Amino acid sequence: MIDVQAIRKDFPILDQEVNRHHLVYLDNAATSQKPNSVIDTISDYYRRDNSNVHRGVHTLGTRATEHYEDAREKIRKFISAKSTKEIIYTKGTTDSLNMIAYGYGMANLKRGDEIIITKMEHHANLIPWQQVARATGAVLNYFPMEPDGTLDLDKVRNAITERTKIVSCTEVSNVLGTVNPVTKIAQLAHEKGAIMVVDGAQSTPHMPVDVQKMDTDFFVFSGHKMLGPTGIGVLYGKQNLLEAMEPVQTGGEMIDEVGFHSATWAELPWKFEAGTPHIAGAIGLGAAIDYLNGIGMDEIQAYEKKLTDVAYETISAIDGVTVYGPKSRSGLVTFNIKGIHPHDVSTALDAEGIAVRAGHHCAQPLMQVLKCESTVRASFYFYNTMDEIEKLAKGIKDAKEFFEHAI
Incomplete structure (x- = not known):
């Protein structure tokens, strides 16, 4: 069983505020954070x-x-x-x-x-x-x-x-x-x-x-x-x-x-x-x-599966959100909000201290298959928490509401 709160203490970068919010780092597919031991x-x-x-x-x-x-x-x-x-x-x-x-x-x-x-x-x-x-x-x-x-x-x-x-x-x-x-x-x-x-x-x-x-x-x-x-x-x-x-x-x-x-x-x-x-x-x-x-790679895989399953179900349930890829997956959720550019979504999430990736993710031919130019990607690691998944979902809803009213 992973003790995620104890693990997070090993990662000094996670203990900071971004835009007056506690950092929620969900860009792990791009690069992971480093523990004190490294x-x-x-x-x-x-x-x-x-x-x-x-x-x-x-x-x-x-x-x-x-x-x-x-x-x-x-x-x-x-x-x-x-x-x-x-x-x-x-x-x-x-x-x-x-x-x-x-x-x-x-x-x-x-x-x-x-x-x-x-x-x-x-x-x-x-x-x-x-x-x-x-x-x-x-x-x-x-x-x-x-x-x-x-x-x-x-x-x-x-x-x-x-x-x-x-x-x-x-x-x-x-x-x-x-x-x-x-x-x-x-x-x-x-x-x-x-x-x-x-x-x-x-x-x-x-x-x-x-x-x-x-x-x-x-x-x-x-x-x-x-x-x-x-x-x-x-x-x-x-x-x-x-x-x-x-x-x-x-x-x-x-x-x-x-x-x-x-x-x-x-x-x-x-x-x-x-x-x-x-x-x-x-x-x-x-x-x-x-x-x-x-920690153990089996334990890491099992914990991340729980995180990813919850994230997939939660984000997929938000009206106007399209999630790409299969239900059974590893470590990330890639999505778009109808009518809102992925860069705008990422910027809105960053304003709430949530770091995600927006763009074509160095996979432009795949974007052609998906019939879009870019997407938003939230990617997880074993130091992420269920609470951070909830913050991500709330951030997506807030961004959706903001841009709908702005239009």
Whole structure:
């Protein structure tokens, strides 16, 4: 059982007023807040251990390297990878997906091959594949999406053919909250000889992840959405695929031997980590994982389901409000109020201290499917409360009443 009031004391940013109202932070799909333990860990690194990693034998360098690699092991366990060789530090989900697209896709696709993604993808899992398709002559196709924002596995099965070489899919939609059956999709992809890429940016912070059970070939996520700092992310890849790939970036740190006209690469995972890494970010992500493990991902998922179910039912019941996506969802509610621009709704909510996101959420093709230009998104984490859901619902009603009278 989660003690949310005790948890909230660990997050100093939540204890403030915004526009003379106590802050209600509901923009967690964009970035999560950070507990004291993460903030202190990052501060302690800079105060005590600040040094480059892997390059020196002095005490500070040794300590920094130990903390940096300890965090990699924490990540490995958190997503149940086989080896730390499969855990590559990146700048975030976008960086990870670009590394896969350009490092694997460019080298393995040819004219007539097929990449299949969904219509609910974040631009980070769309634009790199557009670019790769354009450069290689491969074809970018989309799985059919049901009216409620879900995928039909029979239609997914029929869409994957012998020409399909890459299937890339978000595990949780950042707009609809849809939880896609990525394990089953991976199985279907593998039956046709394709590889599976999973965008875990919106799933890893909210539910248990086991990449071996999922049997995905690549899995990516960002630290800042799961209590960690910005600028740090993870690319998981099966070891045999990573070993066969050429690095996308070259330079210092990722080499074995360098001559005047050629070079050889370091072994995994350092082969893909050129230059000085975000050391403090990696160590901070390790501390974030410690915090999440201290609560338990099963407990986090169960608590957030209760929050999300209440939010969905409450907001859906408000006259004039359209909620997008399936009833069964993870961690967010995306909606519009008839006749009111999402930016105006967000501004009105902010006036009451409620932070939500308004816009296309880096999913413009999905907005076309939904037949709107933008939406309002309220997204939750385990430090949110039922009382905050009530405040959100009241804020929506207040905004609706205000703009109706203003018109």
